[in-house]
Amino acid sequence: MINCVIIDDEPLAREGLASYVRTVDFLNLSGVCENPLELLPLIDRGAADLIFLDIQMPKMNGIEFLKILQKPPMVIVTTAYPSFALEGFQLNVLDYLLKPITFERFFKAAAKAKDYHKLLTGNPAKQAEDYFFIKCASKYEKIFFDDILYIEGMQNYVMIYSTKGKYMTMLSLKSLEEKLPEGNFIRAHKSFLAAIVKIDGIEGGELFIGNSRIPISRSYREKVIERVVSKRLWDNR
Known part of the structure; x- marks a missing residue:
């Protein structure tokens, strides 16, 4: 401060x-x-x-x-x-x-x-590359990448859901996806991006993050399972 x-x-x-x-x-x-x-x-x-x-x-x-x-x-x-x-x-x-x-x-x-x-x-706190700012109405909000749970796209807007709250800003989901750290987020649906480490489970056509359920479209399901589950699956077969 x-x-x-x-x-x-x-x-x-x-x-x-x-x-x-x-x-x-x-x-x-x-x-x-x-x-x-x-x-x-x-x-x-x-x-x-x-x-x-x-x-x-x-x-x-x-x-x-x-x-x-x-x-x-x-x-x-x-x-x-x-x-x-x-x-x-x-x-x-x-x-x-x-x-x-x-x-x-x-x-x-x-x-x-x-x-x-x-x-x-000599402040050793989080470096600039760990966060970004977005404009929400008249205020500029700081968002840390590590706090993001998932992001929902809505026409010309996105809603960012984080551990600190939710934030709406005038960006496209595609443009935001291109700016996120590579490998940390996955698209589960044309309207949703999810933070991989925040995913608690997958069942049927849904991802579970905390109390939220995020749809997985058929075109993304195979990639989601491969990225999120396959490399960490302990199978007793």
């Missing part, structure tokens, strides 16, 4: 960024400040890994503030003025967001901060 602080003298700008931060599961909003001087106590107690910093503010602008910090946290500049971009990057800011800031642009910058934070902390 990355503790982040928003510094902006405009109330609407602070509220907008705060709502974005609360939407991203790897960000924790640890402070909201009207001017840079309010940040110093948060830095002293280690509550600021990442700063979303406005430039044009009363008392002290963001660039001046960065120049006086000896060991600044990660910084993403948020401003309506593109003229400060060069100076900002010379001060090693991670990214430079021009207002009005879309969520897509915000999320891209936040993901960059996450990757850099992982390098700084």
Whole structure:
């Protein structure tokens, strides 16, 4: 989790960024400040890994503030003025967001901060290739491959059933299948993909995963039995 602080003298700008931060599961909003001087106590107690910093503010602008910090946290500049971009990057800011800031642009910058934070902390947690993000309504959801139970295709949408819940997103089943780790999932039906290690049993024309029953079409049955059962079947005949 990355503790982040928003510094902006405009109330609407602070509220907008705060709502974005609360939407991203790897960000924790640890402070909201009207001017840079309010940040110093948060830095002293280690509550600021990442700063979303406005430039044009009363008392002290963001660039001046960065120049006086000896060991600044990660910084993403948020401003309506593109003229400060060069100076900002010379001060090693991670990214430079021009207002009005879309969520897509915000999320891209936040993901960059996450990757850099992982390098700084040596975090041995699950690596980037272990998960992906999908857009569900207005929220971006992180899905770990290991948590997926099965996936159901519904015209232009898919429903992903996982150990954490179910998620609907606007993707085709075919395009999602092409992105999944090879060998970990099997198609049991034109509308269903199943995680092989999550399959509890097979009977007749159905797969059992927990309390769920997934149909197996005739055209896929032989391949399903071969992939799921044959190599691990203990037969006393």
